[in-house]
Amino acid sequence: xxxxxxxxxxxxxxxxxxxxxxxxxxxxxxxxxxxxxxxxxxxxxxxxxxxxxxxxxxxxxxxxxxxxxxxxxxxxxxxxxxxxxxxxxxxxxxxxxxxxxxxxxxxxxxxxxxxxxxxxxxxxxxxxxxxxxxxxxxxxxxxxxxxx
Amino acid sequence: xxxxxxxxxxxxxxxxxxxxxxxxxxxxxxxxxxxxxxxxxxxxxxxxxxxxxxxxxxxxxxxxxxxxxxxxxxxxxxxxxxxxxxxxxxxxxxxxxxxxxxxxxxxxxxxxxxxxxxxxxxxxxxxxxxxxxxxxxxxxxxxxxxxxxxxxxxxxxxxxxxxxxxxxxxxxxxxxxxxxxxxxxxxxxxxxxxxxxxxxxxxxxxxxxxxxxxxxxxxxxxxxxxxxxxxxxxxxxxxxxxxxxxxxxxxxxxxxxxxxxxxxxxxxxxxxxxxxxxxxxxxxxxxxxxxxxxxxxxxxxxxxxxxxxxxxxxxxxxxxxxxxxxxxxxxxxxxxxxxxxxxxxxxxxxxxxxxxxxxxxxxxxxxxxxxxxxxxxxxxxxxxxxxxxxxxxxxxxxxxxxxxxxxxxxxxxxxxxxxxxxxxxxxxxxxxxxxxxxxxxxxxxxxxxxxxxxxxxxxxxxxxxxxxxxxxxxxxxxxxxxxxxxxxxxxxxxxxxxxxxxxxxxxxxxxxxxxxxxxx
Numbered sequence: 001x002x003x004x005x006x007x008x009x010x011x012x013x014x015x016x017x018x019x020x021x022x023x024x025x026x027x028x029x030x031x032x033x034x035x036x037x038x039x040x041x042x043x044x045x046x047x048x049x050x051x052x053x054x055x056x057x058x059x060x061x062x063x064x065x066x067x068x069x070x071x072x073x074x075x076x077x078x079x080x081x082x083x084x085x086x087x088x089x090x091x092x093x094x095x096x097x098x099x100x101x102x103x104x105x106x107x108x109x110x111x112x113x114x115x116x117x118x119x120x121x122x123x124x125x126x127x128x129x130x131x132x133x134x135x136x137x138x139x140x141x142x143x144x145x146x147x148x
Numbered sequence: 149x150x151x152x153x154x155x156x157x158x159x160x161x162x163x164x165x166x167x168x169x170x171x172x173x174x175x176x177x178x179x180x181x182x183x184x185x186x187x188x189x190x191x192x193x194x195x196x197x198x199x200x201x202x203x204x205x206x207x208x209x210x211x212x213x214x215x216x217x218x219x220x221x222x223x224x225x226x227x228x229x230x231x232x233x234x235x236x237x238x239x240x241x242x243x244x245x246x247x248x249x250x251x252x253x254x255x256x257x258x259x260x261x262x263x264x265x266x267x268x269x270x271x272x273x274x275x276x277x278x279x280x281x282x283x284x285x286x287x288x289x290x291x292x293x294x295x296x297x298x299x300x301x302x303x304x305x306x307x308x309x310x311x312x313x314x315x316x317x318x319x320x321x322x323x324x325x326x327x328x329x330x331x332x333x334x335x336x337x338x339x340x341x342x343x344x345x346x347x348x349x350x351x352x353x354x355x356x357x358x359x360x361x362x363x364x365x366x367x368x369x370x371x372x373x374x375x376x377x378x379x380x381x382x383x384x385x386x387x388x389x390x391x392x393x394x395x396x397x398x399x400x401x402x403x404x405x406x407x408x409x410x411x412x413x414x415x416x417x418x419x420x421x422x423x424x425x426x427x428x429x430x431x432x433x434x435x436x437x438x439x440x441x442x443x444x445x446x447x448x449x450x451x452x453x454x455x456x457x458x459x460x461x462x463x464x465x466x467x468x469x470x471x472x473x474x475x476x477x478x479x480x481x482x483x484x485x486x487x488x489x490x491x492x493x494x495x496x497x498x499x500x501x502x503x504x505x506x507x508x509x510x511x512x513x514x515x516x517x518x519x520x521x522x523x524x525x526x527x528x529x530x531x532x533x534x535x536x537x538x539x540x541x542x543x544x545x546x547x548x549x550x551x552x553x554x555x556x557x558x559x560x561x562x563x564x565x566x567x568x569x570x571x572x573x574x575x576x577x578x579x580x581x582x583x584x585x586x587x588x589x590x591x592x593x594x595x596x597x598x599x600x601x602x603x604x605x606x607x608x609x610x611x612x613x614x615x616x617x618x619x620x621x622x623x624x625x626x627x628x629x630x631x632x633x634x635x636x637x638x639x640x641x642x643x644x645x646x647x648x649x650x651x652x653x654x655x656x657x658x659x660x661x662x663x664x665x666x667x668x
Contacts, residue, residue: 013448019455068444097447100494101547102504119454 005033008060010044010077011095012070016118020064020095026122031129036060041072045080048087062091062132065112067098075110082111091132095120157384161351168344175340179333183326190322196251197315203247204308207263210240211304215297218274230278237271259307266300358386362393375401439497443490450490454483492622495551496605499629504547506662512539514546515574518553525561529570536575542583543659544634552630553585555623556650560589565645582636586651594642603628603638627652635661 007024011017017037024033036057038044044065047054063081067074074094081087091113096103099117107115114128213236221229244267248260273296361378368376376397380390457480468476519526519533526533542549557572564570573588594602606621627650628638636653655661 013452015452015455016448019452019459022459068448097451098444098494099491100498101551102498105547118451119458121458 005031005061006058007033007035008044008047008063009035009037009095010039010041010063010065010069010074011037012039012066012068016066016097019119023120023122023125027126027129030126040070041074041077043071044069044077045072048081048090059087060090062093062113064093064095067094067096067103067107075106078107078110078112093128093132157354157386160384164347164351168340168347172337172340175333175336179329179336182329186322186325186329190318190325193318194315194322197311197318200247200251200256200311201308201315203243203250204304204311206243207240207247207304210236210243211300214240214270214274218277221277225281233274237274240267255310256307259303259310263300263303263307266296266303269296270300355386358382358390362390365393365397369397369400374404436497439493443493443497446490447487447494450483450486454480454487457483489622492626496622496626496629499548499551499626499633504545506543506545506659509542509544509546509549510539511542511576514550515539515553518550518557521554522557522561525558526572529561529564531561531564531570531572534571534573536573537577539576540578540583542654543656544654545630548630548633549585549654552627552652553587555627556587556652559623559650560587560591560648563648564589564591565647566592581656582653583656584651584653586649588647588649590647593644593646593648594640595644596642599640599642602640624650634658 009017009020011020021035021037024031024035036047038047044063046052047057048059048063050057050059065074065077069077072080074096078092078094081090081092088111092111093114093116094103094107094112095116095118097118104115113132116125116128214233217229217233217236220226221233244260244263248257251257358378358380361380365376365378374397377394378390379394380387382390457476461476461480515535553574557574560572561570568590571590573586575586575588577584577586603624605625624638631638631652631654634653635655635658638650638652640648640650642648
């Protein structure tokens, strides 16, 4: 859908996928998004790098990243993207069940743009996305509709 | 066991010296006695000779008298002189007899005999003279035969000379005897001296060898050769000494071996303890990581439950009955309680993890951050917070210290008094080896009966779950673990309904302690 933000949700728990999707859905008026889901860290990297089977996708406008993931965990994925010049401008929001200070600190150290502890309410998610909004809306020159 | 054997070395030495002293004394006394006796006897002899000589000279006077009367008679032919001559003659005979009585020696008697014979000749001459005068008035024989007179005098002289010679000889022989006695004394003294020196040499030689052995043995023992023996079999004190020395050496060796064994036992016990300690530490780590992963895994479904609960409430809110709302609220409250429990379990299991590194902490900043984190709760309770003391820079694990402080302030908020406005004082005191951090409140307080166990896991100090749904029973256990990780302790001062002061300590030596711990 034209003018919609492309979001990559990296999450292995299907219930959590469902809940996050539902939350984002409820914010559709303020944040019109298209959600793509991958279920482990390696898939996330493949997706963004457009490696097979993800040959023909758009680079996501932002990434919601869980920490505890199969194959490569959230920190590895975060570090991978943030240390690569091609991808480091993609905003990454850690969306995780851990509210451990150490995990939060490590996330910011590795360059995450925001951190959300699950379970997240729509209000919290909205405010976090808004705080990031200035950044990606201006840099990506999105439609005026989204500038709230 | 020491047995005194005889004759002992000391006894032998004493006996030898006493014997030597006796011999030397006897020799001395003998020499002196001999010399004295010879001198005494010589003196007697010399005195005797001197007397004889004196008496012999007494012979001269009557003899002279007799010759004078003979000459007078020859001149005067007076018979009156005959009596005078007889008196003088008698005197002479008596003097001669006296000499014979004094000295009974054969040579003397022979001398006296010769004098008597010579005298008899003179007397016969006189008698003949007298006879011829009385019978025939013949004076042809006028005087004594001068030769006979001279013979007599010669005999007397010879006798006196003999006596004189004898005195001289006696003196000489006495001197010789004294000299001989002295020489003999010197000789014997020399022999005694040689014998004494010999004995001393023998004694010292019998001492020297065992002393040398003792010295060497003592040196070897001092160099660690315990149990070294001299093995000298001697039936005297030296033997006793070396035997005692050997026994000492054996005993020392025995004790050293026992000590070595004890040390070895102790070492192996220590090794075992270290192994156990390592095992325990490993198992503890394992348990913590188990708790961590279990808690983490428990969280995912809980989050789904809470998420669906929210969606359920949002979507069906209007369609739900009053009862359903109540049930739903209980489900939500319990799931939140469970969430809190899991979060604290995670915290507990992650204390002292690698991500929290030992570093310098600005306590002022750390306290401010902690209060910022809790600002919403503090404001909602209208709490008054006061900071006391100069906040130092300390060495510690910042995340842990912050968590401990937060847990204590959290407790103060949760257990506030219902009748008073909440006041919290946070302070630091410096002792010689600790930083003493405390949180004081005017809350409901803790009954002293719970003070002992209040820092144990899941201990609630008499506060029921329904009274405080937020409490997990882990907050203080976490504080204690953090304090222990910092080489310190925790404690509480409180009375029921009279506020509480909770404190925890951070060792100033924590850096050194951690270094030592990591080296092990």
